[in-house]
Amino acid sequence: MKVNKHTHLGVYGLAKWQQSYLLIQKARGPYVGKWDLPGGRMEFGEQPEASLIREFEEETGLVPSKVSVSSSQSTVLQWEIQGEPEEVHHIGILYHVISLQGNQLQQIKRVADGHDSLGAEWFTSDQIKDMELTPFAKYMIDLCSS
Template identity: 35%
Template sequence: MNKSWHRAFGVYGLYMNNDKLLVIKKSGGPYKNRYDLPGGSLEEGESLFEALDREFTEETGMEILRKTQIGTIDFQLPWLWRNHTHVHHIAVFYQVEQAGGELKDPHQFDAQDSLGTYWIAEDEITADHVSPLVIEAFNWLLFKRISTEPVIYENWQVVEKTEEAPWNQND
């Protein structure tokens, strides 16, 4: 089978509180029905900082301060979308702090793919219910390292059935 690639590029924030990472539940895309980092794609003419600020606020209600750019990671996985068979997801990670606002349901509009926010601890994650971004986020938070090589998921499956989070929303 010939592979046809969709390239996705986005910026994502890692926000920790009481040893838990803030995540969102995805309603679409290759990470559908999994927990993912707040963030996403840039709009036309938008800088990395502007996109991160906008996406984080849209998806969580929080305003953030960017502390540190951690690095860039790329993921490759199968995903049938339009006429593509795979996605090459390039993600720029930032460590962030809360500057204002409060957690609330995400602002809903046509392109919004966040269903809400959750707090998750490292010992609560499994590859079956989180995105690769969350796995790499914990690698950074626990060991101060991220992958410098592409992370390839040959057998990635989109989760079609929604499950309730094994932890409490907005703990």
């Protein structure tokens, strides 16, 4: 059986506020149901930072006003889409979200955005220990915790 293979490049950001991290729950794709960093695919011709700001706002309702590139990571994963096996080389440009616009950081999109997110939520390190995280979310949270 032929396995479809493709590469997905995205931008993702970790925001921290009052000892909590902002995560979204994935609505689709190989990580459905897991908790991830807000972010996603860059549109054609879009700069990575502009993509991050757009995706972050779409998924959380908050707008990053200052970000800093942290790292790039990649993972290869296998899953099935419509009954067909697929391998994805998932590459992420990972950012620290240093500050967010506005002073209503608790007022986030806790409902589905109709695309990638089932909703956003702030979680403490203790809460995160028992959660299913995507590889990029785990990497960034571990980086911040060390």
